Amino acid sequence: MKRTLMLSITLSVHFFYAQEKLPNRVKEIGYGQLDFLSLKMPNNESNMDFTGLHYNLKINKWSYAGVGFYGAVGGIRGGFFTLGINAGIKKNIVNKLFLDTGVHFGGGGGAAAPDGGGAFILPHINLGYDFKRFSISTGYSYVNFFDKGTIKSSQLNVAIQVPLSFQTTNFEEKEKEFSFNNLKNSEWNIPSSRLSLLMHLNNLSVTKGSYKGKTIRLAGFEFNSYLTDEFFFFVKADGAYHGIKAGYMDILLGGGYHFSMNKNRTNILAKFGVGGGGGGGVDTKGGFLIYPDLSIEQKLFDNFYATVNKGYLMSPDSHFSSSTLGFGLKYYVDKDGINSQKMSFSKGKFKGLETILKQDLYFNAQRDTGINQNMHQISLQINFFLNKNFYGAGQTSFANFGDAGAYAEGIVGLGYQSKYIFNNTTSIFVQVLGGAAGGGGISTGQGLIVKPSLGVNYKLTEKLNLRGALGYVKAKGGSLNTTFINLGFSYNFSFLSMKK
Incomplete structure (x- = not known):
């Protein structure tokens, strides 16, 4: 009887301790943004169409900060890219009408453009409307490549924002592990979301345009975020490391469909993306590229998969075209919560x-x-x-x-x-x-x-x-x-x- 009582107390203390040690869940409120502006270029050059991809976190109810990329998709400066930081104020005026004012500071350039050292500033003031699942805004913006550059332009801009929030806890909680039952009786008992990260080597076999007949070897990554069990959106970025003079880069955004078989050990992904690319002597005209692709993945262990992809990367008018063949390693993550309609979890x-x-x-x-x-x-x-x-x-x-x-x-x-x-x-x-x-x-x-x-x-x-x-x-x-x-x-x- 005494031993049974001690065992019961020990198990109770262990159960209580496990419950107490579950990390607190904090929701990080953020949103992705896609924006577009057309920059007036010096020396009577045609405008450079500039599109941006950003992610911002809300600091409080009225302010935000984040990071963003811009790339040329029109004009004659294909391969012009930038990276920068965002900071601003986004505050409702009445109901769902809001004011968004802020600044983007960054660096970059390319395609023999008059970008100087690359430093630039891009303030904006926009008026927008929140449709709950997404919001749109438009307004005035100004660009100045101020470190010896001559690109200075005032223009209208348009933007679309989509809520993209996630769940976190303290960094020092990393590698702590809990059973499904413990998590089930906690604030982590919410729907899970899926994403993946691919590190790959990609080969562009050029079939038309500059470097025709050559193979450009690229290294890069691809990030996928799943909207449902099958449909996802992706962001992909690659840079040349062999085959041509250094300087080529592409950044693409798109969507795809995921088909699983063999008890989820084998996946087939069909994707289509658009974005910007160029540099290193690769003439993509304005820089706008399209990217159809088919990938096959095979599970290696845990959440790691080996991948092979075959597709095409080209400008819409085929001024530049290439076939693509890539090999990589992908890692899948089911995160934020424990409930999934398709997957069953143990820990x-x-x-x-x-x-x-x-x-x-x-x-x-x-x-x-x-x-x-x-x-x-x-x-x-x-x-x-x-x-x-x-x-x-x-x-x-x-x-x-x-x-x-x-x-x-x-x-x-x-x-x-x-x-x-x-x-x-x-x-x-x-x-x-x-x-x-x-x-x-x-x-x-x-x-x-x-x-x-x-x-x-x-x-x-x-x-x-x-x-x-x-x-x-x-x-x-x-x-x-x-x-x-x-x-x-x-x-x-x-x-x-x-x-x-």
Whole structure:
């Protein structure tokens, strides 16, 4: 009797402890935005049609901040891309009518445009209407490439926004695991959502246009977010690392259909996307590209799949056309909640994610001209934690000062981050990234670079860190071979990932 009583008390305490230790759920309210503006170009050049893809988080009821890309889709500057940060105020005036005013600051350029060092500012003031599932807005905007560039333009803009919120908890909860039953009796008992991340190598076999008959080798990523069990939207970005002079890049947005068989071990995905691409001597005219594609995936282990894709990438008038063949590794995540109509889960684990915005300084960056000078660039890096310390990383960067406005990077790699030390305020990390880079006269050969670094995070709040690093960048086939430093901020959190 005594042993039975002790066992009951022990089990009760264990059950109570497990329930108490479940992390609190916090809803991060955000939205994606697609916008369009037509820039007046200097020297009587035809307008450059500029389209942007952004993600913003609501800071409070009336303000937001986020990141965004822009790319040319019309004119003669195909391959012109930028990256920047957003900040603004979005406040209802009456009912569903709202005012949106803010500023975008970034860097980039390309296609021999008069972009100077690449730094630009883009303020706007828009009037919009909220239709609940989406909102639209239009208004005035101004663009100024102010670091020795001559692109200055005032114009109307139009934008569409779609709510894209997600569930998080504290970053330090990463890798904690709970049974389905524990999660079922908690605030995490909500519908789950599915996404995937693909890292791949892609080959463009050019069939028409510049570089006809050549194969351009690309490295990049693709992010899929599922609207239903079958339908999804995707964002894809690639950069050239071999086959042509460095500088080619494309960014595409689209949708697709997912068909599963063989007990979900084999998937077939049909996709169609549109977007911008060019650079590196690849003549895409205004830059607008279409992308039909068919992919086959085979499960390797857990949520990892090997992928093969075959498709086409071309301008609508076939001025440039190519066939595509790619190979990659994809990771699926069922996140935010535990309820799914198609999947059955047995447990959940909290996974860590870092989003980093920083400013890099390359000392005496080597140029094709032989005249070396410092180069600055704005960078976005995302770290996905494979366990408590090791992470996979993806980074994209665009020059914004130093007379190299067309320079850009798209690199991936691995890193290690220590536990927090010094009264839980500081962590140390080391990482090695590599991939495609080029443009702006920076000497990267055909585009392949490697970039190791060592740095420190200092905790400002539970989710926000100050981040600095020292590193080294080396180009294979080019003379870029220099040290760099960077400083920025990281936004850290954990999310619930469910397992079968």
